[in-house]
Amino acid sequence: MPFSELLSTVVDNRGRTCPTVASGIKLIATNCISNEMLHPRYEKVRYVSQETYDNWFRGHPRPGDLIFVCKGSPGRVAIAPNPVDFCIAQDMVAVRADRSKIHPLYLFAALRSPVVQERIQSLQVGTMIPHFKKGDFGKLNIPVPDRDSQAGIGSFYYAMSSKIAVNERIAARADELxxxxxxxxxxxxxxxxxxxxxxxxxxxxxxxxxxxxxxxxxxxxxxxxxxxxxxxxxxxxxxxxxxxxxxxxxxxxxxxxxxxxxxxxxxxxxxxxxxxxxxxxxxxxxxxxxxxxxxxxxxxxxxxxxxxxxxxxxxxxxxxxxxxxxxxxxxxxxxxxxxxxxLWTRALLAEQESLTLATLRDALLPQLMFGRLRVKDAEKIVEEQV
Known part of the structure; x- marks a missing residue:
């Protein structure tokens, strides 16, 4: 099904650079979104005033929305946390799943799947600074299994990604210590x-x-x-x-x-x-x-x-x-x-386990999406490998 038909809302900031201030409400940019993390990270974040926040934007992300990067590294996507304490800069959008058609976690997993990421890359324009046009959302086709399968696949992907995120925090904390x-x-x-x-x-x-x-x-x-x-x-x-x-x-x-x-x-x-x-x-x-x-x-x-x-x-x-x-x-x-x-060994082991989990997750996801593998079988494969 076309990606655009699975959405209830697309939020952006009018595609213009908004005025920033020294402190205020976080304005996250494309560098804050990574396909290695579940949620946006506050890296080199800028700020906007309350007035800009209230009047500049067409709307703001809500918890569970998917923050999608359109320019620079198109296709990077993260989940808006709860609560949402930021607004989004230009070159990115917040997309909201139509829950009557698709499970939000499944949509998140599908967008990050190798098959959809490859399609995003094929549709991007520009050589120096790649750009994905919002109008091309309708050219992204997402496999849509039954609701129970969607929930199982989305939860499997989220659990794997959460474990990877925990390992990354373990490695970072070990290095800090x-x-x-x-x-x-x-x-x-x-x-x-x-x-x-x-x-x-x-x-x-x-x-x-x-x-x-x-x-x-x-x-x-x-x-x-x-x-x-x-x-x-x-x-x-x-x-x-x-x-x-x-x-x-x-x-x-x-x-x-x-x-x-x-x-x-x-x-x-x-x-x-x-x-x-x-x-x-x-x-x-x-x-x-x-x-x-x-x-x-x-x-x-x-x-x-x-x-x-x-x-x-x-x-x-x-x-x-x-x-x-x-x-x-x-x-x-x-x-x-x-x-x-x-501490050195613990950090290294956490990093290596994350790499194994990410490789398994990304290899199993397409098979789950196209019905060639059941979630319980995927979970068994992970248990045997990790």
Whole structure:
């Protein structure tokens, strides 16, 4: 059935940039919506005044509405929470399901399904900034099973996505606790730390230009985009053989030293490391978690260095890795290293489980939507795999 026939309301903000203020009611933009999260995130959020909120918009999202991105990365969709404490910026709409025709959670799952996402990509226009026209909603066809099946599929998808969201919070919290534990150790026991060059704690192995002549199959080529957002439609794959030093495996520390400087723990399957990314290989017996902490503690300084290079893409140089960092002695590592290692492992396991759940969810969803699999069978498959 055409997507447009399953809606009761479509809300937008007239497609114009509205005036913003320093504080007030949240105005979420397209960067707040991700297909990896259930609800909008308040990332770099702006604000509007009460007057703008009351008079500028045609309407506002309600709890359970689907916030749909039309421009930039068309097709990203999230559920409006309860209560809704924001309004939406241009380039996105809030769509409300006609509950007499379709279950809202099923509609949410269907919009995120690979088959519908592929259709959205095929309908978008523009090369520099892709755009999905609201008038093309009628060209999106959504399979509509019976009501009981809709409810079961929607609940299955929501439960899987909720577990993924919990894992992401676990990983984030574990990393926050690790950073705080390390900070407290530096403050309370400074005599157990010595200054060493960052380059003495790890080998920083630069990737190479492995996207050239890529085959489209084989292992993922990790670029800065994949470090920041994971694999997407533009991700490159290559089946070439590369040296061990240019491979990323789960638990490896990757450091993008150019562009948007980022430090990340790799948790995806084995991949190939592209140029502008260091693989941080611990040396002198240092553990992975320590190297990660040390690079993270220097990242703001490195970003400041990169920002000063106004005439070129911001980056750091090899000599910047020789700057000193506070490194715990072997005794200090023995005293709090077990806790740091445990937090590091817990975060990695949560990230890997989320990846498994997302892969299963996205593979099973089309089969459920087209009646080739029952929900209870899908749940059994998940139990066996996770």
């Amino acid at each position: 690790s950073a705080e534990l390390f900070r407290q150790a530096v403050l309370k026991t400074p005599d157990q730390f010595t200054e060493q060059a960052l380059s003495d704690t790890a080998d920083f192995i630069n990737g190479r230009a492995f996207t050239k002549d890529a085959t489209g199959t084989g292992r993922m080529v990790v670029r800065i985009a994949e470090i920041n957002s994971g694999p997407g439609s533009s991700t490159v794959y290559n089946d070439i053989d590369v040296p061990e030093k240019h491979l990323a495996r789960p638990g490896d520390v990757l450091f993008a030293w150019s562009g948007s400087l980022t430090v990340s723990r790799w948790f995806h399957p084995e991949a190939i490391i592209n140029q502008h990314i260091f693989k941080c290989v611990p040396k002198n017996g240092f553990p992975q978690w320590l190297v990660s902490q040390l690079v993270h503690r220097k990242i703001d300084e490195f970003r400041a260095i990169a920002a000063d290079k106004a005439t070129t893409m911001g980056h750091i140089q090899r000599r910047d890795l020789d700057e000193p960092v506070l490194v715990p002695t072997s005794e200090a590592v023995s005293s709090f290293g077990a806790r740091m290692s445990s």
